[in-house]
Amino acid sequence: MIQLYHVYKRYPNGIEALQDVNLRIAEGEFVFLTGPSGSGKTTLVKILLAYERASSGQVLVNGRNLAVLRASSIPYLRRNIGVVWQDFKLLDTRSVFDNVAISLEILGLRPKEIARRVNQTLETVGLEKYAASRPLQLSGGEQQRVAIARALVNEPSILLADEPTGNLDPDLSVEIMNLLLDLQQKGTTVVVATHDRFLLERYSRRTLLLNRGYLVEDSSGDSALPATTLLDEDDEERARR
Ligand SMILES: Nc1ncnc2c1ncn2[C@@H]1O[C@H](COP(=O)(O)OP(=O)(O)O)[C@@H](O)[C@H]1O
Ligand SMILES: [Mg+2]
Incomplete structure (x- = not known):
């Protein structure tokens, strides 16, 4: 299980990548994490893996409190994700x-x-x-x-995928998504960070929408479409070049 309570992440350069993020992802869930380029998706993924530490707030992953995790415990955390x-x-x-x-x-x-x-x-x-x-x-x-x-x-009990279809054409994206959904069917918790509207629209799943570090929407599968309205694909394309 993944739980965030009032999580903030401020990088040393002063950028507030995450602001007061609260969320709960149950064991075995499939969740999209979306939002425009720079909204904090990768930062959230890195925090869950303890590559980055939250500036404040609590992050619990499978019962481990990452705020107080010792460096020596990080390999055990990552083995499970x-x-x-x-x-x-x-x-x-x-x-x-x-x-x-x-x-x-x-x-x-x-x-x-x-x-x-x-x-x-x-x-x-x-x-x-x-x-x-x-x-x-x-x-x-x-x-x-x-x-x-x-x-x-x-x-691992949790699989995090950060833009896993970002370099793939639509047919291959579907193949990868079907594989990720199969894994969820077998009991793995799957979190897919993506700005890909095509995926969000094709697979209607719970969608967490970040915007400028704030979690602005948490929609269940059947109302996933509005979550894409804040996305700016051109922005993301530009950032990638
Ligand atoms: N290591 C870092 N140092 C400083 N700023 C960073 C760092 N990583 C990301 N950022 C900034 O944090 C914000 C969120 O970035 P990121 O989490 O990569 O967003 P996304 O994955 O949604 O594109 C952006 O403004 C980005 O420039
Ligand atoms: Mg990213």
């Missing part, structure tokens, strides 16, 4: 198998157990045939599925 970024961050010199295996190697699991888990996870994302390939030999959608496999191999 899978994360997928927009740019897949794959290692091009390693095989697909090795990219997925890294976190298990760090954990010191036996090679046999690593192989079992990696192969099973590659099957989940439909890439079992590509275990020996290099990431660059794959399409964008396949590379993103490798990134999802890497996020899943630890069997």
Whole structure:
């Protein structure tokens, strides 16, 4: 479960990236986090992973209070949260198998157990045939599925995806979204940060809308459409260039 109480994030340069954010995401929920470029989506994702710390307020993830989390506990937190970024961050010199295996190697699991888990996870994302390939030999959608496999191999209870379809065309976006929805069906809590109207409109799901750091709307699936009205796609495009 994820809970935020009166969370503020002010960066050292004075930018208020999050302001008085209150929210609760239950175990097993699927939630879109949306809002224009610079509204604080990535900051929120980073706070949940303890890459950034809230300036004030409380953040609870699976019962852990991140405000008082010791540095030595951060690896345990991250083991339980899978994360997928927009740019897949794959290692091009390693095989697909090795990219997925890294976190298990760090954990010191036996090679046999690593192989079992990696192969099973590659099957989940439909890439079992590509275990020996290099990431660059794959399409964008396949590379993103490798990134999802890497996020899943630890069997996290929460999966965070920050603009997971940002570099993909609509067909591949649908493929990735269907995979993320499957994972939710199997019990994983899934939070997808996206400014992609196409996704928000096609998949009507609970949508948290950020604007200038404020959570301005929390709509359930059936009324998800109004949440897109504040989005400024051109803005986001400009920011990306
Ligand atoms: N490390 C940082 N240092 C200073 N300002 C930052 C940093 N990261 C993000 N920001 C600022 O915080 C605001 C929110 O950014 P971000 O969370 O990346 O928004 P989004 O993901 O919705 O585009 C923006 O104004 C951005 O410029
Ligand atoms: Mg972002």
